[in-house]
Amino acid sequence: MNKTTAAVAITRCATYSKEDLTASLKLILDEGGMMDVTDKTILLKPNLLSDAPPEKAITTRGEVVEVLIRLLYERGAKKIYAGDSPGIHTNHFIPKHSGIYDAVVNSGAQWIHFSDETVMKKIPYTYGRKLPLPAIIDEVDYVFSVAKMKTHQLMYITGSVKNLFGLVPGLHKSGSHLRYPTRESFSRLICGLYKVNRPQFSIIDGIISMEGAGPANGVPRYTGLLLGGREAPSVDTAMSVIMGVDPLTVPLLETLHKKNLTDFDRLEDIPFPLLSPSDLVIEDYKRIDQDRQTNLFNALIGPFFTRKFKFNHQKKEPRPIFIDDSCIGCGRCITICPGKALSFSSDRKISADYKKCIRCYCCHEVCPADAIEIEQRE
Ligand code: SF4
Ligand code: SF4
Structure with a gap:
């Protein structure tokens, strides 16, 4: 049976000015096939790894969040929430330095603390692991992942799907790293999170992205792009191509594909109504040195035996x-x-x-x- 493959819209956006962002985000929402949001409640999940100043390119820029909220209200959204839960900050932190909190409240949305009310969810592909997730994800009509285009030391790249890890409140994230320490096992966890909470629309801020030692200590790089679409794995695949990383060498994308969580079989299947990622490849993007250790041993290492057997392999990392x-x-x-x-x-x-x-x-x-x-x- 043929799959119906959702489009990924990619457009240039020169600056974070309100004018540029409004024009580019409208294109992304329209050409990326955004659903009707009239009378809908929406949760935005920006990437707020830590409350760092915007010029460090660690977080989704507040300007993107603010203009997006305004556009969604213009299109009839009833109520919009935004939130994230960085591992190191306290439960009730307010992201002031990054500008995200001001962006949210200035545009009429509500900042939400993910740890305030949680529900335990069984995470597929993790041998029965349960994790607390914010209750709001079951209360809203739509979730939007609003991620940042960055390199990632563990996952090689981070985009819309990896951004969902921030739904896990605070230091619960660290415990998950311990139980799923390999790239492959951690990818399965993120795939499970994606399966229980598939965002209905994903946007990636690639205007100033991060290359080098991402996701927190890399170097900001002007790339002048915004990406968006209904299917987060497709949007991330396009981003990977632009960063010069073969998507199937990215364990998370590879695992999403193997678990049938993508709606495409080949890159050629994805419609790109605006720009094509193949025409935007940044040859000299500073990527993470990839370790192609994906093998049966890694793939089979589950949470039960990881601490015992992992170390010899990890010594090479x-x-x-x-x-x-x-x-x-x-x-x-x-x-x-x-x-x-x-x-x-x-x-x-x-x-x-x-x-x-x-x-x-x-x-x-x-x-x-x-x-x-x-x-x-x-
Ligand atoms: S290494 Fe970095 S995070 Fe650790 S104590 Fe020093 S400054 Fe803080
Ligand atoms: S890389 Fe090693 S030292 Fe750093 S947080 Fe992970 S386990 Fe701890």
Whole structure:
């Protein structure tokens, strides 16, 4: 049976000005086939890895969120919520530095704390694992993933589907890294999250994206693009092509495909009514060095045996290195580390026990001082 393949709209957007964003987002919503939102309630899930200033390109830009909210209200939406739950911040944090909170309230939407009311959901593909997810996802008519185009040390790239991991409140995310430490097992977890909560529309902010050591310590790069469509895996596939990464070498995209969670078989099946990603490939984009270790051993390692068997394999993965001169001693890396591999030494330097380190790179993601580097392999 032929699948009906949803379109992915890609357009240039020169700046984060209201005028440019309004024109480009209208195109994305129309050509990406956005559903009728009249009288609908909507949850926006921006990528708010940490409440970093917008110029660092760690978060979805507030301007994108604000213009999107205004457009959705113009099109008849009844009520719009926005929220995220970064691992390191407290339950009731307000994302002031990133500008996202102001963007949300200035445009008439409501900021929501994901940890306030949660429901336990069984996550497919995880051997029965249950995770708390914000109750609001069952209350709204539509969820929009509003992600950022970035590299990602563990997943190689992060876009619309990986953005859903932020639905898991706070430090519950760290526990998930511990149970699913390989790229393959973590991809299965994210696929499960996607299956229980498929966003009805996905938008990626690729105006200023992040290359290099993403998702938190990379370098902002002007790429001048917005992407959007009904099917998050298709939107991420297009983004991957633009970043110069073969989508089927990205474990998450590969797993989505294997689990029949994509609505296309080949890139050629996806309609691109505006720009085609093949014409937008950024050859010199600074990508994450890929480890093609996908094999039967990795694929079969489940949560039961991971701690025991994983370490030999993980020793080959790049490890986080702690730069004493840059460290401000905030302790965020220690708090978030799922392997309990980090501690302060007596002179308050970070001490790492690499036998416990599962190479999840959460420490690297949350460090506010660029004091953690990922060791490059020879
Ligand atoms: S030290 Fe960093 S990479 Fe290693 S387990 Fe802890 S958070 Fe993950
Ligand atoms: S390495 Fe980074 S996150 Fe860890 S204590 Fe130092 S500044 Fe904080």
